[in-house]
Amino acid sequence: MRIGELSKRTGVSIRMLRYYEEQRLLSATRTSGGYRDYTEDAVERVGRIRCLLDSALPTAVVRTVLASLCGGAEAERxxxxxxxxxxxxxxxxxxxxxxxxxxxxxxxxxxxxxxxx
Missing domain, CATH: 1.20.5 (Single alpha-helices involved in coiled-coils or other helix-helix interfaces)
Known part of the structure; x- marks a missing residue:
């Protein structure tokens, strides 16, 4: 799905979704035309990101939590x-x-x- 659809489905602005990507909280592949392409799992991940950020956690900690919860290699501590x-x-x-x-x-x-x- 493209960024606009992800924005509509999550209620998170396109600008904020780009910020999440910049902070390595969210990732997308690129189409041949250069558009971001998100998987269906991105909807749930954005929900988790919002919940964690609403808990006053900085993005670096959110990244660690997501890596730990989602089994990523980035979990260091x-x-x-x-x-x-x-x-x-x-x-x-x-x-x-x-x-x-x-x-x-x-x-x-x-x-x-x-x-x-």
């Missing part, structure tokens, strides 16, 4: 360790955001108190 490190990093970022939010909420309350009186 144990998948569990990679995902655990990503989760720890996400927890750390969430902690920093929670502290920033608490500071901002405190500042807002201080301003409210000053403007009341």
């Amino acid at each position: 144990p998948l569990l360790g990679v995902l655990e490190r990503e989760l720890a990093g996400l927890d750390e970022r969430m902690g920093r955001l929670a502290r920033s939010r608490a500071h901002l909420a405190g500042l807002i309350e201080d301003v409210r108190v000053r403007t009341r009186g």
Whole structure:
């Protein structure tokens, strides 16, 4: 199938599909006319890519996960360790955001108190 059809079937823009290919998350063969030609499996793979990216994983980790799940030769590290490190990093970022939010909420309350009186 051509890129336009894959886009319609997955709801992912053509530009984003090209980006996935650039990041080696998705691959296509080329027709004699130079058009991308995707297999039927690409629909499911794009769904997996979207799910993994929605989980806040960087494309390099998504590539590792896909390689591990799909049995590719690119899997270099144990998948569990990679995902655990990503989760720890996400927890750390969430902690920093929670502290920033608490500071901002405190500042807002201080301003409210000053403007009341």
